Amino acid sequence: MVFVFLRRSVRAICAPLLFLLLAAYFIWNALHGELGIRAYQHQKTLQAEAQLALANAHAEQNIWRRRVLALNENALDSDMLDERSRAMLNDSLKGDLVIPYGDKHPLY
Template sequence: MIILLRRGLGIIFAPALFLLLTVYFLWNALHGDLGIQAYQHQKTLQAQAQAALLDAHKEQDIWRRRVTALNENALDPDMLDERSRVMLNSSRKGDLVIPYGEKNALY
């Protein structure tokens, strides 16, 4: 009886061990620190970082254009006069004034 039990355990032990090892490695391949799910998460984070970098470059270009426009050679006196009159809500005598609605603000 003991010999049959020992033989039965010997027959089952090796396949069970290999099955458990296989399950362990498959689980780690999917859910582990270096698994497929972690890889997908890292790809998502990378895409978000790339989008943030693109937004930062766009904002940097906008500010670079604004700073370049502050150069005294780049300022157009007529545009400066027009913009200051719009911002101060003033006009000269003889100017044609076109009123805008509240939803159609010029600035």
């Protein structure tokens, strides 16, 4: 009689317990698994970092593109280039008017 009661109790408990364990397994995998919510959040942060790196790369590429376009021979102003080269080399022509600057007031 006791064995029959125990057997019926085990059968009554076994099916719901199996269902609860199976449900717990799927819930745990939905949160912590390879394709779970936490993995999704991690992928979203990686995507945001990659988009920021892409934006920085585009900005740097635009800077370099402007610098390369400025090297075009038509883009350079010959008078400004001549003035800057003379200032850097500390050079002048025979008819140039030279105004000396003191040490506290450099030209460049």
